[in-house]
Amino acid sequence: MSFERIKPHLPWITLLVLVLVVGAADSNFLRPSNLISMAADIVPLFIMALGMTFAIYIGGIDLSAQSVANMTTVVATIALPTFGIGAALICILAGVVLGGVSGFVTTRLFVPSFISTLAVGGIAFSAAQYMSGQRALFMDASLRDSTFGWMTGSLAGIPSELFIAAALVLGAWFLQSRTTFGRALKAVGAGEPAAVASGLNVNRIKIMAFALSGGLAAIAGLLFAVKLSGGSPTLANGFLLPAIVAVLVGGTPLTGGVGGVINTLIGTLIVAVIRSSMLYFEVDATQQQMVFGLILIVAIALTIDRTKLRVVK
Amino acid sequence: MSNVLTRDVLIKWAPLIVLLVLVLFFTAMEPRFFSLRNFARIGISSAPALMVAIGVTFIIIMGSIDLSMEGTVSVCAVVFAFAFIALGGTLASWAWLAIPLALLVGGAIGLVNGLVHVLLKIPSFMASLAMGFVGTGFALLLTGGDRIRVEDDLFRSLLTERWFGFPIMCYVALLFLLIAWFIQSRTTLGRNFYAVGGGEELAHASGLNVNRVRIMGFALAGVFYAVGALLAVGRIGIAETATGSNFMFVSITSVVVGGTALWGGIGGVWNTLIGVLIVNVINNGMVVIGLPGYVQDGVLGILVIAAVVLSTDRKSVTFVK
Numbered sequence: 054m055s056f057e058r059i060k061p062h063l064p065w066i067t068l069l070v071l072v073l074v075v076g077a078a079d080s081n082f083l084r085p086s087n088l089i090s091m092a093a094d095i096v097p098l099f100i101m102a103l104g105m106t107f108a109i110y111i112g113g114i115d116l117s118a119q120s121v122a123n124m125t126t127v128v129a130t131i132a133l134p135t136f137g138i139g140a141a142l143i144c145i146l147a148g149v150v151l152g153g154v155s156g157f158v159t160t161r162l163f164v165p166s167f168i169s170t171l172a173v174g175g176i177a178f179s180a181a182q183y184m185s186g187q188r189a190l191f192m193d194a195s196l197r198d199s200t201f202g203w204m205t206g207s208l209a210g211i212p213s214e215l216f217i218a219a220a221l222v223l224g225a226w227f228l229q230s231r232t233t234f235g236r237a238l239k240a241v242g243a244g245e246p247a248a249v250a251s252g253l254n255v256n257r258i259k260i261m262a263f264a265l266s267g268g269l270a271a272i273a274g275l276l277f278a279v280k281l282s283g284g285s286p287t288l289a290n291g292f293l294l295p296a297i298v299a300v301l302v303g304g305t306p307l308t309g310g311v312g313g314v315i316n317t318l319i320g321t322l323i324v325a326v327i328r329s330s331m332l333y334f335e336v337d338a339t340q341q342q343m344v345f346g347l348i349l350i351v352a353i354a355l356t357i358d359r360t361k362l363r364v365v366k
Numbered sequence: 367m368s369n370v371l372t373r374d375v376l377i378k379w380a381p382l383i384v385l386l387v388l389v390l391f392f393t394a395m396e397p398r399f400f401s402l403r404n405f406a407r408i409g410i411s412s413a414p415a416l417m418v419a420i421g422v423t424f425i426i427i428m429g430s431i432d433l434s435m436e437g438t439v440s441v442c443a444v445v446f447a448f449a450f451i452a453l454g455g456t457l458a459s460w461a462w463l464a465i466p467l468a469l470l471v472g473g474a475i476g477l478v479n480g481l482v483h484v485l486l487k488i489p490s491f492m493a494s495l496a497m498g499f500v501g502t503g504f505a506l507l508l509t510g511g512d513r514i515r516v517e518d519d520l521f522r523s524l525l526t527e528r529w530f531g532f533p534i535m536c537y538v539a540l541l542f543l544l545i546a547w548f549i550q551s552r553t554t555l556g557r558n559f560y561a562v563g564g565g566e567e568l569a570h571a572s573g574l575n576v577n578r579v580r581i582m583g584f585a586l587a588g589v590f591y592a593v594g595a596l597l598a599v600g601r602i603g604i605a606e607t608a609t610g611s612n613f614m615f616v617s618i619t620s621v622v623v624g625g626t627a628l629w630g631g632i633g634g635v636w637n638t639l640i641g642v643l644i645v646n647v648i649n650n651g652m653v654v655i656g657l658p659g660y661v662q663d664g665v666l667g668i669l670v671i672a673a674v675v676l677s678t679d680r681k682s683v684t685f686v687k
Contacts, residue, residue, distance in 0.1 A: 114491075114492075158671055162671065162674070162675045162678075163674075163675070163678050164671055164674045164675065164678075165628065165674075167431070167433075167491045168618070168622075168628065168670060168671075168674060169671060171614075171615065171618070171667075171670075172666075172667035172668070172670045172671050173667060174667070175615055175663035175664060175666050175667030175670075176663070176664045176667040176668065178663045178664070179660055179661055179662070179663040179664030179665075179667070180664065182660035182663075183658075183660060183661070187660060294499050307488075307489065307492055337507070339503070339506045339507055339510065339511065340503060340506075340507055341503070342499055342500075342502060342503030342506065343499075343500050343503030343504055343506075343507060344503070345499065345503075346496045346497065346498075346499035346500035346501075346503060347496075347500060349492075349496040349499070350482055350486070350488070350493065350496045350497070350500075353486075353488050353492055353493075353496070354486040354487075354488055357487070357488060357489075359487050362487070362489070365483070365484075365487045365488070365489060365490075366429050366430050366431075366489060366490060366566075366630075
């Protein structure tokens with residue numbers, strides 16, 4: 054067995070080993086109620102990572118996801134009293150538009166995605182500060198419960214967040230593997246010049262991928278706002294790193310073309326297990342960022358397809 | 367006349383023209399903008415940013431990018447403050463050793479950055495972004511979230527002592543700008559940065575050890591981040607995890623707005639000076655004419671996109687990721 058043959062299976066093997074190790078160290082960890090609450094806690098992050106998957110799948114990156122989610126928490130809180138459930142639509146629309154702008158700037162104006170998304174993230178951050186008046190805003194509790202209560206409730210003992218996550222991952226999986234758009238995404242990720250040569254409208258596909266990433270980041274922000282019952286321009290800070298880590302440890306390489314949404318599901322679970330295991334092993338919470346930074350480097354180094362990079366810049 | 371105003375000439379002088387137009391605009395909007403006091407204010411906010419931006423200029427000239435500055439600046443600032451206090455707490459004692467120590471730490475972080483990027487063959491934006499996260503996390507680990515005060519009068523004279531209306535930190539920044547200019551134009555390393563940025567394969571074919579140049583570039587950038595960290599601590603008298611925050615966006619915007627192309631090979635430290643001044647004049651001017659400070663990030667975002675678009679020769683680029 055060569056390493057290249059094991060590589061596609063590495064993510065779920067890692068997940069299994071991690072779960073067993075942590076489970077052996079702490080028997081409470083494997084209790085179903087603990088596993089379920091752990092999974093429910095990670096849902097906003099998972100949704101953001103799901104969006105990020107599309108950006109990375111085509112060989113780009115979306116560094117604006119966190120700012121978009123931040124902005125959505127503010128938008129959701131402000132729009133809720135006037136628009137009710139329509140606030141959700143406004144949020145998603147805002148995310149899709151911002152993602153679309155990133156895509157447009159990347160493809161039509163030839164600005165590398167890590168710069169264009171950084172810039173769009175700056176714009177979103179300014180917008181969030183403007184709208185919130187640089188304060189933390191709070192949702193009216195009864196209004197929140199009547200409009201978005203279904204997001205945070207539970208059905209048959211299972212938190213509804215998990216159903217939302219399941220619906221989104223099914224939708225994303227369908228889009229990725231059962232539609233022409235999904236095939237086109239893979240073509241672009243596998244080799245852009247070849248995709249252009251075979252007549253695909255690559256620019257449109259890439260813009261749509263970034264729009265999807267923005268839209269999903271917005272949903273993540275919306276869910277987060279509902280969970281915490283409020284919004285602020287910095288509420289979702291700290292999401293960007295674990296979201297990128299989740300995509301990469303799941304096995305979607307930075308060079309794109311392989312992996313996909315199911316990989317990100319596994320990747321997010323790995324992140325969740327690492328996070329809670331750090332609690333059990335009493336690693337200080339302040340060290341999380343350092344640990345995830347190091348994991349990120351290892352994950353990129355293991356997954357990246359170097360044959361695609363003629364020169365590593 | 368027509369060949370005087372070619373695209374190249376325009377691109378070369380555009381940043382300076384933009385800077386002058388901005389100064390005239392803000393002066394027209396609010397005459398108080400054009401005063402020594404206010405220019406000193408712009409100088410104070412520019413000095414640390416200039417150091418960080420010069421560091422990343424070298425990297426961008428090579429055609430790579432470094433997004434680790436927030437973490438590096440925080441770690442250098444915190445290490446400096448701890449060492450400074452442990453060694454006596456005033457520049458007049460052995461505590462001056464904290465300054466070379468901070469520069470060393472900056473260089474070491476840059477070195478690790480370069481090694482991760484080159485040896486593991488990871489694109490620099492991601493290697494450095496990850497290292498930046500590690501750096502911020504490490505700074506948080508060192509401080510435990512606390513702020514460390516550096517209250518030595520001698521060290522704070524960076525800000526308090528003024529010559530011709532400008533605090534000493536502006537002159538320190540100017541000195542390091544000249545050093546950077548010397549490295550860029552008078553040393554082999556400086557020329558090699560341009561060689562790598564102008565065409566890596568050509569540079570490699572002509573016998574240049576490209577990997578070594580890259581690693582040294584990142585280490586050099588780290589040293590300049592450390593200088594930026596020292597000036598940032600000198601400015602507010604506090605070292606904390608958040609010392610480095612916002613440097614990434616501001617410095618990259620400055621470099622690109624100054625006319626150093628993201629594709630490498632073009633531009634230099636003087637461009638970066640103009641870029642840093644443009645960014646800080648905008649920030650300062652917006653406050654002076656009464657706009658809220660939070661518009662900054664949005665304006666910078668639009669600025670960076672515009673600058674990259676203007677500096678890109680569309681004919682030579684087939685696609686970007």
